[in-house]
Amino acid sequence: MELPKRAGDSPSAVELEEGKIYAWCSCGLSENQPYCDGKHAGTDFKPIVEKAETTETKYFCTCKQTKNGPLCDGSHSN
Numbered sequence: 001m002e003l004p005k006r007a008g009d010s011p012s013a014v015e016l017e018e019g020k021i022y023a024w025c026s027c028g029l030s031e032n033q034p035y036c037d038g039k040h041a042g043t044d045f046k047p048i049v050e051k052a053e054t055t056e057t058k059y060f061c062t063c064k065q066t067k068n069g070p071l072c073d074g075s076h077s078n
Contacts, residue, residue: 002044004028008062011072016052023047024060024070034060034070 005028012034016022023036027045030037036047048069058071065075 004045004064006063006065007033009076010062011059011076012062014058014060016054016056016058018052018055021049021051022070023049026064026069028064034062 004026007025007028007030014022014034024034024047025032025036025040026048027040027043029039029043029045031039040046050070060070061068061072061075063076065078066073067075
């Protein structure tokens with residue numbers, strides 16, 4: 001099983017806008033973290049795509065070890 005590349009050591013604050021669609025990079029290869037830029041092509045990874053239900057700040061994982069993608073679950077501390 002291929003493991004994702006660690007893209008950071010702390011979560012990224014993301015200002016979500018209600019109704020807007022966000023694609024979170026799950027592979028760690030994107031140059032536009034924490035968002036997908038298609039660099040996963042040729043791997044088994046796929047972005048996690050979600051539509052924001054409300055306008056709010058969320059913290060997206062950059063270590064790529066979260067069990068709750070795209071949201072940070074503190075895995076970067078382990």
